[in-house]
Amino acid sequence: MWLSSPEIARLRTGALFLACAADPGWCTDQAERALAHMHAHGIEPELRGVDDFEDDALIVAVGFVNNGLSLSELRPSGDEFATSLRLLEQAVGRPVAGLMPLAAANVNALVPILTGMQIGLPIVDADPMGRVFPLLHQSLFTLAGLTAGPVAVTGPTGETAILDVDKPARAERLVRALAGEFGGWAAAALYPMSAGTLGASGVIGSVSRLIHIGEILESGLPTHHKHEQLRRTQGVQRIIRARVSNVEGLSRPAPPGQPDRPSSVFLVEESQGKIVQIEIQNELLMVLVDGAVEAVLPDIITMLRPEDASVAGLDDLWVGNILDIVVLPAAAQWYTPAGIELAGPAAHHALLRRRWEKRP
Incomplete structure (x- = not known):
């Protein structure tokens, strides 16, 4: 399905509903950036179910990772996630077919929307958490014994790193430390896996769920x-x-x-x-x-x-x-x-x- 401007707004509301304690400003900024890109280029982001991909299609999670505090005042310039994805593709030796949010909540629920439009990839209606947790290794992929890496990260000043790391808990510590060195946050691309593996291990339908929640909350009902x-x-x-x-x-x-x-x-x-x-x-x-x-x-x-x-x-x-x-x-x-x-x-x-x- 192709997401319209009202659906992006509902996605933002649903994303805040599942993470009300996080910084709403970043979520709103990311939604506005996505809407501006849609209007400037006359395109809409595509949301696909996991079953719409070939089983061996490469799916990657994308999301901001901060240094344990609120996201810094250094706002993204716009190409950080595209840079991280290019690094990850080089590391695994194959192209990415779809993007999923690192967490289907708050700002990270919106990251694949803008990034997908920028590089021409669909968003996958799934994620590793079905909500948000404080630590990136607190994911269903960890429960399934999947590796987090390789992990590609880009900072707000353009610095990059590719981490050849397998254990999700170790990836958490390394990426969060890099976020601090980068200036407060890192644009991370991680958990590369096949669509078949995602279908067996992830939370399916988590992005469309946020849109449904937003539709309820933004309605004119009492x-x-x-x-x-x-x-x-x-x-x-x-x-x-x-x-x-x-x-x-x-x-x-x-x-x-x-x-x-x-x-x-x-x-x-x-x-x-x-x-x-x-x-x-x-x-x-x-x-x-x-x-x-x-x-x-x-x-x-x-x-x-x-x-x-x-x-x-x-x-x-x-x-x-x-x-x-x-x-x-x-x-x-x-x-x-x-x-x-x-x-x-x-x-x-x-x-x-x-x-x-x-x-x-």
Whole structure:
């Protein structure tokens, strides 16, 4: 299918919905750059299902990797991902047939849209996560025993590197270190694999899902009707409306090798007087209600504004503000023992791990 301008806007909204704690400015900028390219060149990006490719067609993931902090003020010049893809093609000795997002959420959901139009490649309706996780090796490809490399990266000043690395966890450390050296981020091309392998290991339909979510949230329906559609079509399990009562720890340092900005937010569900707590570290990690775990990674936790169900962000976490906390399940593979070990509570901040271990 060919994506129109309204569908790109819906994709952006859906991408923010699954990663509301990330920097929305970069997501918006990437969507606007894609729309500007569409209008300037009179073209539309193509979204294809995995089954639309030959089994041996080469598919590559593309996405920004930062140095553990918010993406820097150094904005892309426009050709960084094309450069990384050329390097990767040289390393593997064959052309790329399709691009998938490194994560079907926030800015990385939009990266293949613009890059695909720039170099004439379709976007694959799949990704390695089905959401976003803080670390690039927290992917279903790691669970499947697939290699991450070779990995090609390009920085905002044009510096490049090709990493002959196999283990995803090692690729995570090397790419994130390079992102810091490059000036805050790197345009990465990684996880080269056949379409057949992707079909067996990835999250299928994750890009079109974002468009469907965006269509719901951008509709003119009342908020409660949007909530009902999210429950019916996206498997939303819980929506908690609560008022922010306290925010703490926004500058606590993170453990080495993990993204920064861990914090705790307390809210009051005024209808019943329940205390809601959110643990945050680069994303919403855990929700507790009266001290009991209500949702935790790999569950997807996000926030909406009650007045119109638009996506809220960290800037909305001010004392007195009312928000809807939304919980929905991640891809089924994340709830296996191996998935929980890789991306569940024990893989994150020690405080989160202790609270999870003390659950009833």
